[in-house]
Amino acid sequence: PKMSVEHEEQFEPTPYVVAIITYIGYVMLAVFGHMRDFLRNHGFEKNLIATEPARTKDFVPLYQNFESFYTRNLYRRIRDCWNRPIRTCPGAEFELIDRKSPDHGWSFEYPGTHTRAINFGSYNYLGFAETDGPCADAAAAATETFGCGVGSPRAEAGNLDLHTRLEATVAEFVGAEDAIIFPMGFATNALNMPALIGKGCCVLSDELNHSSLVLGARLTGAKIKVFRHNDIADVEAKLRDAIVYGQDRTRRPFKKILIVVEGVYSMEGSVTRLPELIALKKKYKAYLYLDEAHSIGAMGPHGRGVVDYFGCDPRDVDVLMGTFTKSFGGAGGYIAGSQHLVALLRQRSHSGLYGASLPAPVAAQVVTAFQMLMGRAGPPGEGARRLKQLEVNTQYFRASLHRLGVIVYGHRTSPVVPVMIFMPGKIAAFGRETLKRGLGTVVVGYPATPIIESRARFCLSAAHSLDIIDRSVQIIDEVTSLLLMKYSRRPPPAWTAGITREWAEAQLKLVDQQRRPHGAANGGPVPRRPVECRGDPPDKVADENDAAVKDNLAAVAAAS
Structure with a gap:
């Protein structure tokens, strides 16, 4: 077994100047937060904060006002960057429901419009969050048989x-x-x-x-x-x-x-x-x-x-x-x-x-996903293709980011890709500017991370194509240049030298050739028995699917 991962991971230290500016930024936010609290408490500013009712003033307080200081004075003002509602399946792209806040994050209004964006915020690593295909069919069949809940x-x-x-x-x-x-x-x-x-x-x-x-x-x-x-x-x-x-x-x-x-x-x-x-x-x-x-x-x-x-x-x-x-x-x-x-x-x-x-639909979805990874359901080789697509996407995306000059954390094959933001004022700016250009991602700050290590977190998926990744890297390049986020002082890691678009296409072409049937006698594709996933009890569907997959594999073997 491999005995170390240190040489494949990158954790570039926070530059001293950036760290100092970040601390100063949080100090300024704290100062202005206390000023705003003073104005609210003395009636100079409308107070929308939840308070204890007068009839319980002699009781032990349910909460301490200071405990919500950070939430009240920082998170609230930029909370449009989180909890974004979506209206479609979280695949390679999704649609977000637009919302506006007339009172700096205290409440939201929904104008009825939506924005389509590339999805780098969902944990859809293998792309099984989809509305069609074997998993969706199995979930639908289980719903018809068992209902939505037990x-x-x-x-x-x-x-x-x-x-x-x-x-x-x-x-x-x-x-x-x-x-x-x-x-x-x-x-x-x-x-x-x-x-x-x-x-x-x-x-x-x-x-x-x-x-x-x-x-x-x-x-x-x-x-x-x-x-x-x-x-x-x-x-x-x-x-x-x-x-x-x-x-x-x-x-x-x-x-x-x-x-x-x-x-x-x-x-x-x-x-x-x-x-x-x-x-x-x-x-x-x-x-x-x-x-x-x-x-x-x-x-x-x-x-x-x-x-x-x-x-x-x-x-x-x-x-x-x-x-x-x-x-x-x-x-x-x-x-x-x-x-x-x-x-x-x-x-x-x-x-x-x-x-x-x-719930039965969820169990059926997950069983089918496992079966596809083991080569027992879905098109032959589909599970292996998704695994390879995710691996190639991850390394290609990480290598592209390293070449931009941003600080990227993590292992070269990890589908979780943090890009360091550091400064509190840039957290919301990065989330808003990327979404404005059609890229949806997650920004994370204190207390979920150390106070000077705010970041944007990108989650790769097998559903992402190389074109989507190239377009996303272009957007990230524009935004990081705009926000002066190219903090890295190190050259890209040595492993990134050979990770290019040509390399990625070659890797995907290779796995596609391995899974593609060699063709029937006339040079056409091998006829496959259709896999039915609707209408029958899941155990019967599973038996028929297993038989269909065996027939498909036998046809491929005979043709080759």
């Missing part, structure tokens, strides 16, 4: 055969003994970690872990030790301390030590150093919890996440967690591992016992 937890009367089939498919795909699915990705972390560990245990958590992991760790009641991001030496040092010193006060040994990391970090675009972590957990007899929400389906030659990317044995990861929201165009999440682990979660998981079952 109306019950699985432990009562909400367990469909689709759920069982999805669990078996997930376990097979990731290479685990068993798997269990949940209706919400966030809750998959937050409500299942307390079922695995508790008081008397220790959690070693990466400092950049998602809030669902942070919340889950806190709910366990275990001792939490935070290590520096992707710093293996710090992980080992904290592992040793946990083993040597044990629990606080009593110094008894910890019952369990759980290392919690993500496969791809959603704000940094970085990749965990999985082989080194596996070696550490074996050396010190700890457990490893891997969140593959942003890497399952998006990393590795077969789309099986960072475990696949590094060539590791999935059995070396004790808890394999992932979601269906990103790469599979659905909702919910899963945990895969040993049969003992999954059996324990079926008995103790609050999310599994009390949460409503995953």
